Amino acid sequence: MIKKDVVERYLRANGVHPTAPDEQIKEVLFSAKWHEDDIDTALMVLREDPATHETHVDSLHKVFHSDERLQPETISALLGIEVDIKPPEERQRSNRVATSSVMTMTVVALSLSFVFVMTAMWYLKMGIFYSG
Numbered sequence: 001m002i003k004k005d006v007v008e009r010y011l012r013a014n015g016v017h018p019t020a021p022d023e024q025i026k027e028v029l030f031s032a033k034w035h036e037d038d039i040d041t042a043l044m045v046l047r048e049d050p051a052t053h054e055t056h057v058d059s060l061h062k063v064f065h066s067d068e069r070l071q072p073e074t075i076s077a078l079l080g081i082e083v084d085i086k087p088p089e090e091r092q093r094s095n096r097v098a099t100s101s102v103m104t105m106t107v108v109a110l111s112l113s114f115v116f117v118m119t120a121m122w123y124l125k126m127g128i129f130y131s132g
Contacts, residue, residue, distance in 0.1 A: 007042045018046055 008018045014028050022043055029039045121127040 002038065002042050002045050004045050004048070007046055 010032075011018050011020070011025060011028060014032075016024055016028050018025075025043060025046070026039055029042060034042070122129045125131070
């Protein structure tokens with residue numbers, strides 16, 4: 001959860017007053033690689049009424065009671081771990097075997113089969129190795 005005093009201290013450390021215009025605050029947070037939703041939440045927390053925490057509740061409902069899908073960056077920020085979520089198209093592309101790999105496997109399999117059959121014919125004195 002984003003706390004007001006943490007955001008204020010971060011802004012002051014970067015030379016921006018918490019009452020600065022939203023664009024200036026967004027610029028500082030964006031340069032620190034904050035996620036867009038976190039920047040919006042930080043702005044709401046900065047502008048909330050300290051007595052009622054009305055905006056604070058709205059931001060909680062945005063995360064926990066929303067029908068929208070969360071972005072991977074948001075999940076990473078909430079969990080504190082790196083989440084790599086790929087769209088289905090990318091997963092299918094990464095699971096496909098390249099044509100050159102299929103051709104290489106086919107040639108190797110056919111070569112090994114040919115060597116095995118020729119060795120068996122030689123050992124059993126059959127086919128072209130029959131002298132009879």
